[in-house]
Amino acid sequence: xxxxxxxxxxxxxxxTDKIMYYERVFKLQEECSKFDMFQxxxxxxxxxxxxELHCYYGEDETVGSIRFKHTFYFFHGNTCIxxxxxxxxxxxxxxxxxxxxxxRATGYVENETTYNQGCSGIIxxxxxxxxxxxxxxxxMQCGDNDSGTHAKPGSWWKTVYNDxxxxxxxxxxxSVDYVFDNIYSTYEKNQKI
Numbered sequence: 007x008x009x010x011x012x013x014x015x016x017x018x019x020x021x022t023d024k025i026m027y028y029e030r031v032f033k034l035q036e037e038c039s040k041f042d043m044f045q046x047x048x049x050x051x052x053x054x055x056x057x058e059l060h061c062y063y064g065e066d067e068t069v070g071s072i073r074f075k076h077t078f079y080f081f082h083g084n085t086c087i088x089x090x091x092x093x094x095x096x097x098x099x100x101x102x103x104x105x106x107x108x109x110r111a112t113g114y115v116e117n118e119t120t121y122n123q124g125c126s127g128i129i130x131x132x133x134x135x136x137x138x139x140x141x142x143x144x145x146m147q148c149g150d151n152d153s154g155t156h157a158k159p160g161s162w163w164k165t166v167y168n169d170x171x172x173x174x175x176x177x178x179x180x181s182v183d184y185v186f187d188n189i190y191s192t193y194e195k196n197q198k199i
Contacts, residue, residue: 018163022100023155025170026087028140031098034177035078035089041180044078047113047128054081054109059176062111064127069097072143079128081109082176083169084162086130094151100138100170102162107132137162 038044044063054060064077067090074090074097084105090097103109110131137160142153178184 015159015161015163018167019157019159022138022163022167022170023157025167025174026098026100026138026140028096028098028142030174031087031089031140032096034080034087034174035091037177037181038078038080041177043177043180047111049113049115051110051112051131054111056083056108058082059173060109062128064113067127071145077127079111080173081111082173083165085166085169085173086134087170087173095143096141097143098138098140099136100166101130101134102137102166103132103134105165135160135162137166 038061043059043061045061047062047064060079060081062079062081064079065075067074067077069090072095073092074095075092076090078089078091080087080089084103086101086103086109088097088099088101090099112129112131114127114129135158137158139156140154142151144151
């Protein structure tokens, strides 16, 4: 790999790390919830169009030794953001797939006796690589949270940055502020002064 390519990848990795700042991801989840964008995934395998934002919700999923009450999935382009949340424990994970593949996922039920309205979790059927983690969890359940981030170096960072930026942009376009800003910018252009 050329030095120029490594520098470019590092630059986009740093830019991605800034937009993946955990408070921004929390706000993204809250905005999507406010706009009622999350849905439960059925048991049939579904494919997602890369150009659209697909938001799914899971419950009671286990990561390592921690059971998370809520899991939020954001699929867009070649990137998937997964946000696990339970009380004070949180994990944010970014997956990337091959550009030739489509995202495919299936819902599953962890415990058949608790099945009521939908599936509790999601299985991603597309081959992918986990490229980014942020965590703030109490791994040992002794009251002390451990926080940190980890990112894999690679040539995917420009694509990941563009996809995540696209997620934020698509959600922002649903906000009232954005709609009114567009209305007034058009209104001001049409005013005769």
